[in-house]
Amino acid sequence: MAYDNIAVPDTGEKISFSKGKMQVPDNPILLFIEGDGIGYDIMTASKRIWDAAVDKAYGGARKISWMEVFAGEKAAGVYDGNYMPDETFDAFREFKVGIKGPLTTPVGGGFRSLNVTLRQVLDLYSCVRPVRWYKGVPSPLKQPQDVDVVIFRENTEDTYAGIEYESGTEENRKLAEFLRTELGATNFFPDAGLGIKPISPFGSKRLIRAAIQYAIDRGRSSVTLVHKGNIQKFTEGAFQKWGYELAREEFPEQTISWDEVAADHNGDVPNGKILIQDTIADIMFQKMLLRPREHDVIATTNLNGDYLSDALAAEVGGVGIAPGANIGDEIALFEATHGTAPKYTNLDMVNPGSLLFSGVMMLEHLDWFEAANLITKAYELTIDQRAVTYDFARQMENATKVPTSEFATRIIANMDAV
DSSP: OOOSSOOOOSSOBOOEEETTEEEOOSSBEEEEEOOSTTHHHHHHHHHHHHHHHHHHHHTTSOOOEEEEOOOTHHHHHHTTTOSSOHHHHHHHHHHOEEEEOOOOOOSSSSOSOHHHHHHHHTTOOEEEEEEEOOTTOOOSSSOGGGOEEEEEEEOSSGGGGOEEEOTTSHHHHHHHHHHHHTSOOOOSOTTOOEEEOOOOHHHHHHHHHHHHHHHHHTTOOEEEEEEOTTTOTTTHHHHHHHHHHHHHHHOTTTEEEHHHHHHHSTTOOOTTOEEEEEEEHHHHHHHHHHOGGGOSEEEEOHHHHHHHHHHHHHHTTOGGGOEEEEEOSSOEEEEEOSOOOGGGTTSSOSOOHHHHHHHHHHHHHTTOHHHHHHHHHHHHHHHHTTEEOHHHHTTSTTOEEOOHHHHHHHHHHHTTTO
16 A cells, blocks of 8 residues: 555565465565654664674575654654554554554653554554573572563453543543442442453453463463452453363363363373463462472463563563563564663663564564574673673673664674674
């Protein structure tokens, strides 16, 4: 289709789908949103690294054709104040895969969150956050290498659905009266702000299905359903119940529950089976500190996933290097998981790790694992050489502080060594 402010590259081909399977050409057109604040610095550095890795891994036989689309402050400048233009949604529907830097949400009106808007409009129902330690990265844990999980956070329901009624409004009064008089719900104070927490079989099962399929495809050992079902029995508790149902009905040959392990296998998970287990949300935080090896893939509701993904990222170096993606049935949007850090705008000093490794996830999504692995190994070698951006330099002994651009240059140079 034709676009008013988006330039489609002359080279490159579209990613397509056939019978539900993604078809990736050797020269795919991939979208990027530069991002606000530090977005320019980290996107520029990361694109250099991604392009170099693809070139080195495949000897020039594969190449990315980049296509810029707009959101946030840069979009407002291009589209007369519109922070989230329709053309951007149209481009993702047509070209399927892209990556974005951090975005500023306008204050005082408009979108509640540009990031949430992208997820909801494009129905990107799985927020996928791998959390693992990279050799040499400063960590508060004694054994950070034991942390290696992938969080699947439901993206469209729960409290993030945004169904809220402000205290003192007519809508709030009507809902409070209905709850008290029609449903007999009286255990809340007068004038309380009210919110509705929808969690459905459809939304829960498609998220859990994606988590189990990921575990199968990547050779992972378990999927843990994280919930607060001991208190919220018909939302969080239902999420847990529907997860076990889905595993039994759709993946009976590949999965097994703890009950089945105990009853039929003397407590030992059979080879080739993926264990389906569940944990109360608050206990999960403790387990990921004390016994992180017991968990592999995590499937959870929206708010739980928000807390867990940031808390676990702190165990292995912080959100500054935590990658993430929002994935639907066909469209995939990879993203930096941190904010825009406006005070560092155009200073060429911040760590590009979160965006960089989100791009590594994107390469893996394309099945370009050779390029993805090359970046990871070169990054670890660069950290080992202690030439790092300021955030790591202040935590490491005998480190050399380098700009974002030089950090990227050193990673690219180290690809030859690995």
